[in-house]
Structures are given as C-alpha cells and as structure tokens.
Amino acid sequence: MDVNRVKQILSSPSDIEVRYNGTSVWIDNINEDGRTATVHLRGPLEERSEVEIEELKEI
Template sequence: MDAKRIKQILSSSSDIEVRYNGTSVWIDNLNEDGRTATVHLRGPLEERSDVAIDELKEI
C-alpha cells in the first residue's frame, strides 16, 4: 500500500478492511517518515504497532 492510499483510508467514513500479515487491523495514522503507519488489531485489544506501509494490504 502507498502513503496516498493510507491518507485516503484515514479520511474516509467507510469501513475499509486492511490486513497486516493476514490479520485485520485499523490504521491509526501515517507516521511522519511516510514509510510506516501505526496500526492496531480490530477487536478488544488495542495494542498499537508501527509497521511498514508496504506490508499493509487492502481487502
């Protein structure tokens, strides 16, 4: 995924499914470096992780 698409997803009111390593995640924000994003798992756990945006896949 690229930074432009992540910005579009973040500004969208739609529920757009994104996966990281096969697991559904929410994107919290695009980090300043433009190459990583902060995400957390969908569901009750809200542990956040910084991941490379090229590892995120839109479903």
C-alpha cells in the same frame, strides 16, 4: 499499499478492511517518516504497532 491510499482510507467515512500479515487492523495514523504507520488490531485488544506501509494490504 502506498502512502496516498493510506491517507484516503484514513479520511474515508467507510469501514475499509486492511490487513497486516493476514490480520485485520485499523490504521491510526501515518508516521512522520512517511514509510510507516501506526495500526492496532480490530477487536478488544488495543495493542498498537508500527508497521511498514508497503506491508499493508487492502481487502
């Protein structure tokens, strides 16, 4: 995925499914470096991770 698509997903009112390593995640924000984003797993766990934007996949 590219950073522009991540920005579109963040501003969208729709529920757009995004996966990281096959796991469904919510994108919280784009980090200042513009190459990584903070995400957390969908579901009860709120554990956040910093991941490379290019490794995110839109479903």
